[in-house]
Amino acid sequence: MIAATPSAPNGQAPPAGNRSTGPSAPARRPRDERLDFFRGLTMFIIFIAHADLNPWNNWIPARFGFSSGTELFVFCSGLASALAFGSIFVRQGFGLGTARIAHRIWQVYWAQLGVVMAVIGLMIAAGLFWPDRGLDLDPLPQLLSDPATAIFGLVTLRWLPPYLDILPMYLVILALVPVAMGLAAIHRLLPLAAAFALHAAVWITGINLVGYPWTGAGWFFNPFAWQLVFFTGFAIGMGWLRPPPLRDRRGVIAAAVIVLLSVPVAFWGIRTQSPVLEALHAAILPGNEKTDLHWLRYVHFLALAYLVLSAIEPWRDRLTVGAAAIIVRVGQQSLATFLASLVAARASAIVFQLAGTSLAVSTMVNLAGIALVVATAFVVGWFKSSPWARMPQGSGASRLTPDRTKTLSSTDTLSSGQSAIRL
DSSP states (O other): OOOOOOSSTTSOOOOTTOOOOGGGSOOOOOOOHHHHHHHHHHHHHHHHHHSTTOGGGGGSGGGGSSOOHHHHHHHHHHHHHIIIIIHHHHHHOHHHHHHHHHHHHHHHHHHHHHHHHHHHHHHHHHHHHSTTSOOOOTTHHHHHHSHHHHHHHHHTTSOOOTTOOHHHHHHHHHHTHHHHHHHHTTOTTHHHHHHHHHHHHHHHHOOOOEEETTTTEEOSSOHHHHHHHHHHHHHHHHTSSOOOOTTOHHHHHHHHHHHHHHHHHHOHHHHTTOHHHHHHHHHHSOTTTTTTTOHHHHHHHHHHHHHHHHHHGGGGGGGGSHHHHHHHHHHHTHHHHHHHHHHHHHHHHHHHHHHOOOHHHHHHHHHHHHHHHHHHHHHHHHHHTOGGGSOOTTTGGGGSOHHHHHHTOTTOEEEETTEEEEO
């Protein structure tokens, strides 16, 4: 796993109510390029997997094992949250840490509403331009047939249209972070123990949230189950849980056995050729295996993650150059690129419905979508760098002539009607 420096010298979180200052406060850890690399890969997988009819979807890593890109996305989110938010709890105290979590929840909530509206607008446009082509315009039918229930469901997160249900899961899990930090003040392993207990409660009681108000069906990604993956990454990022050393011979063999045994049961190219394998797949993975995070998915993900990290460890320094650096840039702007991948996926699905899924069409559409995600990362990164705040090179304030400098003094104003802007 991606190891991190413990949040305190003894690996235990400081008391939740105390502010850590002075020499004992942990230094801010440098960002791990592996985290951004895998988050970037996840954005491409999400785009491919969310475009209906996409032939490339048959060959993503999820087709060869029990786990999918969702586990990678949630795990990396947990690890990143430990670095971004957990450190605030440690350095600034429980109150400011909770406030920072609330601020992030606020941001992600509006991002969720924004991406849903963008997809709805895209579907409306498709229906207007190609009214007689039989396009799948989900979620328009529910919205148009019962707008009051649909709109209220969208803003209260009681209606989560298909493929637009990952961010709400993240919102609920984020709300559990202060609880985890409070438990860590008692013992550093207590948050992970609570995560396992909550996951077990899901399978025992079936607890979930309503995600479809017309039938009462639950969220497709049950946050009370998927929090286990998140807090596994969070615990590693906080230093509460120390992962096994990479490239250990026994660890590699054990992980490889788990991954290889899952291939014939999971991969459609093998499984569909054998009734025995089909029956075995149905027997060991129930219908709710993804919704409630079956334990085989969790174990498979951990084994696969260990293998991949062990494999790339000798080349870790190369993640900052070439094509890998581009993937890292995508991971650094994960929220923006995630939103772009969802909208691009829905647009791609429309293209597939209209133009078919030939090799030429699928290649062109997928490369265009990936290019859009990459472009989003660079554009958002450019805006975040605030280029307008930099002083022009070699000029400074001398670009203003003495007379003009005097004219634009701190007491001058530009007036318009009853208002004025002070310069």
